[in-house]
Structure formats: structure tokens, C-alpha cells
Amino acid sequence: MKITYDHEDLVVTLSEIADFDVEQIFTCGQCFRWLPLTETCYRGVVFGTVVDVEQVDSSTINIRRITKEFFETYLYDYFDFDCNYSRIKEILIQNDKVMQEAVSEGRGIRILNQAPFETLLSFIISGNNNIPRIMKAIDALSRNYGTFIESINGTEYYSFPTPEQLIDVTIEDFRSMGVGYRDKYLYHAVQGIVSGDIPLEAMGTYEDFALRKALLAIKGVGPKIADCIILFAFKRKYAFPVDTWVKKIMKAYYVKEDTKDKDILTYADQRFGQYAGIAQQYLFYYSRKNKL
């Protein structure tokens, strides 16, 4: 990958880049604040900044509205550039026809390393919910309690609120954001984090088992959502979130129909090992795209 900076126009250009497909990265269910601006360009709010990511061609990406410093400080890690996806794909597709198919359809997927607090609240909202409504609720939370960033062509952009910005938000207030019965879970999470009962940031240093246990102790966080947070916020690539789509494709090709979720996890660990989370993304994208 080659990185060039246009300081004048605030454009960072990534060229000679493999494994980066804007559409696949932002629509594979891992994030909820990126919207298509055009056919090839998505706009999102990350780390308090409005960012445009444009796919110029299969090996060239323009990232706009950001400085070199912002890219190096936040986006390099956010887009997981330390991870060699080509190498991992090679390993995953060995002796696996299904994975070969899934990887060929989602070859440009990357895991986004996201902020723990935003990830926790977003995925609590995501439980038994659909993507448009999840996005709407997160947008409402940001508009009502986040920090105003800027206005572009009449659209106002806000950062995702911090725990402190949400400390006085009541259960009823959360309900009015369109989160439904998850209102009390969000309230509990915010209060716990501010009081220190849920040491979310510090949980990044927990060992694997302790981290999952601590996440499962948060109301509204079950196995699937815990594994999403472990994968997307705590950068642990072994985590394998089992949702309905992954369940469908696993039962269609890898395990028996009556396999319990827990045993799907065990199977994924044995088959995909430390890269199970990346395998999950290819399988999820493939399963959903082909409406299995």
C-alpha cells in the first residue's frame, strides 16, 4: 500500500492497495454510521470527524476531509491496516470450497476497529432489530446528545455521545430515540460506565475469558453481542459472532441442522482458529448477499 497526502485539499490517497472494498466494508453489518453519498463514496462520522471514503478503482482509495495526522492517529488503526488480509484469506480458503466462494464475493471486507463505548451501545441497540432502525436510533442519539461537528450542504453532523454526555439521559429519553425496550439496557450501561462499575476502557486489557464474562454481565449483552464487541472494539480476531445469517450458512455447509449455538462456536474455533472473526465476516456477507 502506498499513501500520499494532499495537505491543501485534505485528501489521503491509498494506492496499490489490496483487500479494500468500500461498499463491502460499510455494508457487512459491523458499523451503523456510514451512508452512501454516491455509487462509490461513503460518508461517516468517526472520532468526532466527518470522513468521506471513495473507491476510485479496485486498488485506489481517496479519503477526504481529513489531515495526515488524523489518518495516522485514528484511521490507520480504524481500517485495520496492520492486518494482512491477503495472507489470512490464503489460509482460510485452503481445503474449503465454501470459504473460497465467500471470500471471492467479499474479498474487500476489512474489520473496522471501533471505539468501545459507541460499539457497546450500537450493538445493544442492534439486538433483535433491523439495520435501518438501528441506524436511525444511533443517529438520533448523536443529534440529541453528541457534539455538533459541522454542517455540509444543509446536513448537520454530530459525534457519537460520550458516557458523560448521556449521564442525565433517562430511560424514557432513550425510549424516545427509537430504541424500544432496549432503553433500560442503554441506561444501565451508561450509568455503569460513568460510575466505574463497568470499566469498559480497562476491559481492553482483560484476558479473553474474563473479557467475555465482563461483557456478558452487562444487561442487553448476550453471546452474540459480546462477540461483536470483542471483535470490533477489542480487536480480537478470534471472536465469532453467531447471528441468524451466520447460523444459516454454518448449518447449510459446516454443521448439522440441530447444532446448538455454543457448538457452532466450538466448531468455528477449531476450524478457523485465531482468524474466526474474519471468516465470520466473509460468511456473513456471503450468507446475507445470497439470502440463504
Next chain:
DNA sequence: CTGCAGGGGTAAA
């Protein structure tokens, strides 16, 4: 147009 199942799970019984 009205009615109803179902959705990127979880808590509680």
C-alpha cells in the same frame, strides 16, 4: 387498505 409475521438476541420465568 388492514392485519400480521418477522427482524443481524436477550432477559426472565
Next chain:
DNA sequence: TTTACCCCTGCA
């Protein structure tokens, strides 16, 4: 192991 749960969309 089963069931209710917000509420919006899709479809009969």
C-alpha cells in the same frame, strides 16, 4: 427450554 419484547417493513 420457551416466551415476550419496540416498532418498522414487507407482504398476503
